Amino acid sequence: MSNQHVAAAPASTSAAPPAPAPADPWNMWQGLSFMAVSLLLGITQGLGVNLVNSNLTGIQGSLGATAAEASWLTTAYFATNITASLLLTKVRYQYGLRLFADVVIVLFLLLALAHLFTQHLGSAIAVRAALGLAAAPISSLAVLYMVQAFPPARAMTGAVLGFAMTQIGAPLSRIISEELLQNGQWQGIHLVDAALAILCVAAINVVRPKHVPTQKMFARGDGIVFTLYALALGLLCVVLTQGRLRWWSDTPWLGVCLAGAVLCFGLYLVIELRREKPLLDLHWLASPFMLRFMAAILLFRIVLSEQSVGAVGLMNTLGFTNDQMHLLFVFVTVGTMAGFGLALLALPSRRFGLLGDAALVLIMLAAWMDGQSTVLTRPHDLYLSQTLLAAASSMFLASAMLQGFGHVIAGGMKNLISFIAVFSGGQALAGLVGQAWLSTLLAERQRLHYGQLVEHLQQSDPQVVQRLAQLGGAYAATLNDAAARGNQALTLLSQQVTQQSYVMAYNDLFHTVALTSTLGFLVFAGIKTHRWHRARRNTPAAELPATSS
Structure with a gap:
């Protein structure tokens, strides 16, 4: 979580978004209908991104592509999806929520249908990039529908539940994907996307979103600035998604892409800092609170990648596929919902920072538990740790959203645009970094462990000889040639050594995540302690609480 975006707020940072119209009296049945639409939109958005990203191995066969070539499906989606939120939310405020919802969901439906007719990798990548653009505002609509399901006084409860709806698709995609691939391959996955899109079109036309006042949002120079902004983040997505597959130092064009990203972003900064109505308020983003906020997003998204890269990767290495991990992902779903439930319990006290602290502790515990894995580890051994990790992910998401919105509200809402742009795009980008x-790290540690294991394997070693004899004995009934049995035994031993080196590398990964989480917890605790002491020093003595002598 994987990875899920919220459409950025309007592009003008000099003025707050238009004030909402007077609220109609709250109706319970209307609220339930808004909740149902929010759930449908959240699942649609979650499955739209995760059904492909979670099943690249199965998809590449139907498209006749290698693993590295199929990875461009993920690259294309994120390259457009991360940057589209900012532009599309300007459109939403300019032309109104209802028209925006109608256009967006129909566009999503058309692109989902277009996926059904893609037979080659090139066309699939092009449609995938277009779908990333169309899907960017779907999660925003899911949150907005859930917010409108509650009375205005309970808007934050609706926001938390709305974000919860967008998280269900990630574990659900792994539960249903195997049957879809077996029955329809690439097209089977997108039949679900198309069917859900049709349901969304119907739902939005039956349950109309409430009217939101429009406002002129586009300014002179937006096109040039946004192009530079989109190119910079798009090229960075290419580097992050392709570098680990094609290897960083072995692919010269990755360096060209990185240099292009730096150049585009530099030009964007030069132009943006001189504009009266910038896309993002860069000065506010450089404030201490936002720097801490962005550091927290980066830290959490890196360590939360333990689930997709670590736990799921370990199970795949040991020979388990998604259909053998259904119950594991059911537990992940339960943990996700439990995390948001705990966030709702924290709403009255408004001590949202404790949610983030507790999330780090849960990540530390889960990573330490996973770090004890062996070649005999099975999915049921990860139920508890991955449930805790899923709960931690939800708690962090809720904590970041609640603290960030609280800070924006305290500032008069004028920085809502910049905050949501960072909150949506920043999480996805930080997830790719993680x-x-x-x-x-996994690849480096696996090579190191493999070399160390092979170094100690000598055919003159009695234990190695005994192990080869045991492995060759398994072919005694089918192979009469002793030399052939010996070759088969060597092959099996090499496979076992490779598997063991991977398990050791995954344990190193889990330990690294646990250590990173611990260091992050200590750093944030130190910052809070320093701020508390500074506030206490700046408080007049008469205002300090009395202490007994």
């Missing part, structure tokens, strides 16, 4: 780093 996956790239942990995948690179």
Whole structure:
């Protein structure tokens, strides 16, 4: 979580979004209908991104592509999806929520149907990039529908539940994907996308979103600035998703893409800092609170990649596929919902920072538990740890959203645009950074462990000879040639050594995540302690609580 985006707020940071119209009296049945539409939109968005990203191995066969070539499906989706939120939310405020919802969901439906007719990798990548653009605002609509399901006084409860709806698709995609691939391959996956899109079109036309006042949002120069912004993030997505597969130092064009990203982003900064109505308020983003906020997003998304890169990767290495891990992902779904439930319990006290602290502790515990894995580890051994990790992911998401929105509201809502742009795109980009780093760490540690294991395997070693005899004995009934049995035994031993080296590398990955989480917890605790002492020093003595002598 994987990875899920919220459409960015309007592009003008000099003025707050238009004030909402007077609220109609709350109706319970209307609220339930809004909740149902929110759930449908959230599942549609979640499955739209995760059904492909979670099943690249199965999809590449139907498209006749290699693993590296199929990875471009993920690259294309994120390259457009991360940057589209900012532009599309400007459109939403410019032309109204109802028209925006109608156009977006119909476009999503058309692209989902287009997937059914793609037979080659090139056309699939093009449609996937277009779908990333169309899907960007779906999660935003899911949250908005859930917010409108509650009375205005309970808007934050609706926001938390709305984000919860967008998280269900990730584990659900792994539960249903095997049957879809077996029955329809590439097209089977997108039949579900198309069917859900049709349901969304019907639902949005039956349950109309409430009217939101429009406002002129586009300014001179937006096109040039947004192009540079989109190119920079798109090229960075290419580097992060392709570097770990094609290897960083072996692919010169990755360096060209990275240099292009730096150049585009530099030009964007130069132009943006001189504009009266910038896309993002860069000065506010450089404030201490937002720097801490962005650091927290980066830290959490890196360590939360433990689930997709670590736990799922370990199970795949040991020979387990998604259909053999159904119950594991059921537990992940339960943990996800439990995390949001705990966030709702924290709403009255408004101590949202404790949610983030507790999430780090849960990640530490889960990573330490996973770090005890062996070649005999099975999916049921990960039920508890992955449930805790899923709960931690939800708690962090809720904590970040609640703290961030609280800070924006305290500032008069004028920085809502910049906050949501960072909150949506920042999480997805940080997730790609986490996956790239942990995948690179895994590859390096696996090579190291494999070399160390092979170094100690000598055919003159009695234990090695005995092991080869045992492995060759399994072919005694089918192979009469002793030399052939010996070759088969060597092959099996090499496979076992490779598997053991991977398990050791995954344990290193889990330990690294646990250590990173611990360091992050200590750093954030130190920052909070420093701020508390500074506030206490700046408080007049008369205002300090009295202490007994």
